[in-house]
Amino acid sequence: PRSYSITLLPGDGIGPEVVSVAKDILSFLILWSAPENLRSFACVSAGIEFCYNEMPMGGAAIDAVGVPLPEETLAAAKQSDAVLLGAIGGYKWDGNEKLLKPETGLLQLRAGLGVFANLRPATVWPQLVDSSTLKKEVAEGVDLIVIRELTGGIYFGEPRGFGTNDKGEDFGFNTEIYSTFEIDRIARVAFEVARKRQSKLCSVDKANVLEASMLWRRRVNEIASEYSDVQLSHMYVDNAAMQLIRDPRQFDTIVTNNIFGDILSDEASIITGSIGMLPSASISGSGPGLFEPIHGSAPDIAGQDKANPLATVLSAAMLLRYGLGEENAARRIEAAVIETLNKGFRTSDIHSSGMVLVGSKRMGEEVLKSV
Amino acid sequence: PRSYSITLLPGDGIGPEVVSVAKDILSFLILWSAPENLRSFACVSAGIEFCYNEMPMGGAAIDAVGVPLPEETLAAAKQSDAVLLGAIGGYKWDGNEKLLKPETGLLQLRAGLGVFANLRPATVWPQLVDSSTLKKEVAEGVDLIVIRELTGGIYFGEPRGFGTNDKGEDFGFNTEIYSTFEIDRIARVAFEVARKRQSKLCSVDKANVLEASMLWRRRVNEIASEYSDVQLSHMYVDNAAMQLIRDPRQFDTIVTNNIFGDILSDEASIITGSIGMLPSASISGSGPGLFEPIHGSAPDIAGQDKANPLATVLSAAMLLRYGLGEENAARRIEAAVIETLNKGFRTSDIHSSGMVLVGSKRMGEEVLKSV
Ligand SMILES: CC(C)[C@H](C(=O)O)[C@@H](O)C(=O)O
Ligand SMILES: CC(C)[C@H](C(=O)O)[C@@H](O)C(=O)O
Numbered sequence A, B: 001p002r003s004y005s006i007t008l009l010p011g012d013g014i015g016p017e018v019v020s021v022a023k024d025i026l027s028f029l030i031l032w033s034a035p036e037n038l039r040s041f042a043c044v045s046a047g048i049e050f051c052y053n054e055m056p057m058g059g060a061a062i063d064a065v066g067v068p069l070p071e072e073t074l075a076a077a078k079q080s081d082a083v084l085l086g087a088i089g090g091y092k093w094d095g096n097e098k099l100l101k102p103e104t105g106l107l108q109l110r111a112g113l114g115v116f117a118n119l120r121p122a123t124v125w126p127q128l129v130d131s132s133t134l135k136k137e138v139a140e141g142v143d144l145i146v147i148r149e150l151t152g153g154i155y156f157g158e159p160r161g162f163g164t165n166d167k168g169e170d171f172g173f174n175t176e177i178y179s180t181f182e183i184d185r186i187a188r189v190a191f192e193v194a195r196k197r198q199s200k201l202c203s204v205d206k207a208n209v210l211e212a213s214m215l216w217r218r219r220v221n222e223i224a225s226e227y228s229d230v231q232l233s234h235m236y237v238d239n240a241a242m243q244l245i246r247d248p249r250q251f252d253t254i255v256t257n258n259i260f261g262d263i264l265s266d267e268a269s270i271i272t273g274s275i276g277m278l279p280s281a282s283i284s285g286s287g288p289g290l291f292e293p294i295h296g297s298a299p300d301i302a303g304q305d306k307a308n309p310l311a312t313v314l315s316a317a318m319l320l321r322y323g324l325g326e327e328n329a330a331r332r333i334e335a336a337v338i339e340t341l342n343k344g345f346r347t348s349d350i351h352s353s354g355m356v357l358v359g360s361k362r363m364g365e366e367v368l369k370s371v
Helices: A015-030 A036-040 A059-065 A071-079 A102-113 A126-131 A180-196 A211-224 A237-246 A258-271 A310-323 A327-342 A360-370 B015-029 B036-040 B059-065 B071-079 B102-113 B126-131 B180-196 B211-224 B237-246 B258-271 B310-323 B327-342 B360-370
Strands: A002-011 A048-054 A082-087 A117-123 A143-149 A161-164 A170-179 A200-205 A231-236 A253-256 A279-283 A289-293 B002-011 B048-054 B082-087 B117-123 B143-149 B161-164 B170-179 B200-205 B231-236 B253-256 B279-283 B289-293
Touching: A002 A015, A002 A059, A002 A071, A015 A048, A015 A082, A015 A310, A015 A327, A015 A360, A059 A102, A071 A102, A082 A102, A082 A310, A102 A289, A117 A180, A117 A258, A126 A327, A143 A180, A143 A258, A161 B211, A170 A180, A170 A211, A170 B211, A180 A200, A180 A211, A180 A253, A200 A211, A200 A237, A200 A258, A211 A231, A211 B161, A211 B170, A231 A237, A237 A253, A237 A258, A237 B258, A253 A258, A258 B237, A258 B258, A279 A310, A289 A310, A310 A327, A310 A360, A327 A360, B002 B015, B002 B059, B002 B071, B015 B048, B015 B082, B015 B310, B015 B327, B015 B360, B059 B102, B071 B102, B082 B102, B082 B310, B102 B289, B117 B180, B117 B258, B126 B327, B143 B180, B143 B258, B170 B180, B170 B211, B180 B200, B180 B211, B180 B253, B200 B211, B200 B237, B200 B258, B211 B231, B231 B237, B237 B253, B237 B258, B253 B258, B279 B310, B289 B310, B310 B327, B310 B360, B327 B360
Parallel strands: A002 A048, A002 A082, A082 A289, A143 A253, A200 A231, A200 A253, B002 B048, B002 B082, B082 B289, B143 B253, B200 B231, B200 B253
Antiparallel strands: A117 A143, A117 A279, A161 A170, A170 B170, A279 A289, B117 B143, B117 B279, B161 B170, B279 B289
């Protein structure tokens, strides 16, 4: 059997609930011919097999061992074949100093794994088009992906910090910086992804103002010569923020820097109306990828069996596809999610009249029935 | 009579057309008791009087004198009481090097005038709610204002430029930087504006990642103690980009930095569905303010009498209110615009069936009838 080790990072809030559902589905998936009782083992054998390693991360890790990304967690993640993360953060740690914030642990994990390319699909599910705040005729059929550079730019740029200027005023500062190496590799990922989709790539920058963006645009144009089958366009970030609302269907694949990607991918996800359905994949050239739902830790509904686990289930599908190359298994999960929606099962975030309201666990069980 | 000098910067594309309409309305306004023939004079007298000074700016200035902001233009603007700008830019100059881009002239003008506070209202006009791509029940009643810091942050931060790292890779970089002085003054403008509205201020930053944002949040909290009647909240920029689409009515006044404001104010404006209706004001503590429509130069429809002049007309109203303190005159223009919409006149960008389709000039004449 093909054997994979998966690091599970349940994290905070609803993280543990949704990761638990996704784990059950991954496990079941490989067991579709194996006996029920095997599902309780961490490592099982049948065609493909998974070995899980659950580690502390985020606020939970701060509470348990004092830091948001313990060394053992990063080491385990690096040694595994793929990492599935639930969600991190919560009011409890919001006031913490920077090094003791759950978010800092996430940034350290991204950097530690070198996952420079963040793939965030925003798909309007036909079954859920009414939950978008955009008009139906604008939202329906939206199927785009944002490729966000994830380990560079202003998130990690040095120098950064605080100081006092010659007028005696304090200041805070950060550095937005991109090298040709960083731009070229994210551009290549974006062109490859676009090629497997509608072959339309829109690169978003602020090249009319920022030098970092000017270089970005120049390099993306260079790399384009390797992908003459992909249609490339450029858009300023302010315009992109508008166009996503005015006519989101114009986009197929979007590539952009870390901070613009943070903003635009969240914007793109909300227009789908079902943020509880959206997965993400963060990949490096070589090592293990990081897969996580795009929603947050939702501390207000944590532990109440209310969270929509489908974003994490779909992240597990991305893990199979992009992390392990198990395309068939990925499709099997995605098809099961569609079937479950078609049967009318809905968690409260996507519920509408006439549909069957279910909790996280039940939703997971229903997906299992369709796998 | 109270006498004001106004610098007109028609700029590029549709700029000259829309500025011409706004100028006629300003002139007529002060002449409501004066004879028709006086309207052809640059300086006229009646109650209040305006003296106009039309100067080259943007692409037009590049073509005429070789730079996007000629010294004479900046000098004239500084000496006047207020500046009314049309729009700048166009395909023709897109490939120019940085110092010869129309956009650079605009940044130089903002810096030269020291207009650090950019006020951008996004109002859904009841007459035009259907033109939003958001559902009617989400868009109707939206009435928010984005206060964007305009002369600091990553737009102007030093150091910036290009370099080569020790691996021989080229890089481009910029500096996001804010001092307490800069944050305090924009925060005060925002609190003052919020106080005159619904007294709800939302400060948008990325304080979970960026040091510049951490200082921003700390200072905004400090300044809040001077405005205990205003309800202050903080939001991360990625979340704000979502919330503007999910539920825009939750916002009253938003304050944010230069680059986030660039993105969010464009996003806020498109949800109104009528970007041809939106004015902006950029003000400094002391000198003349800069007033301009938020739409661009739209080179594709330039010179065809198709542009919607109402954003510029409403910018002239903001000029009267924020630039000259002429509140009554400002209201008079705004009321005239509403009356004109109520009569059913629409330029093509906001036209819908049953309404009277008109060009720029005719729209201006109709507003004049109602002033
Ligand atoms: C939690 C935060 C640091 C993070 C980011 O800004 O990258 C989040 O917003 C995201 O998009 O994953
Ligand atoms: C033209 C450009 C430099 C400008 C900006 O980014 O500030 C524009 O987008 C705006 O918002 O006024």
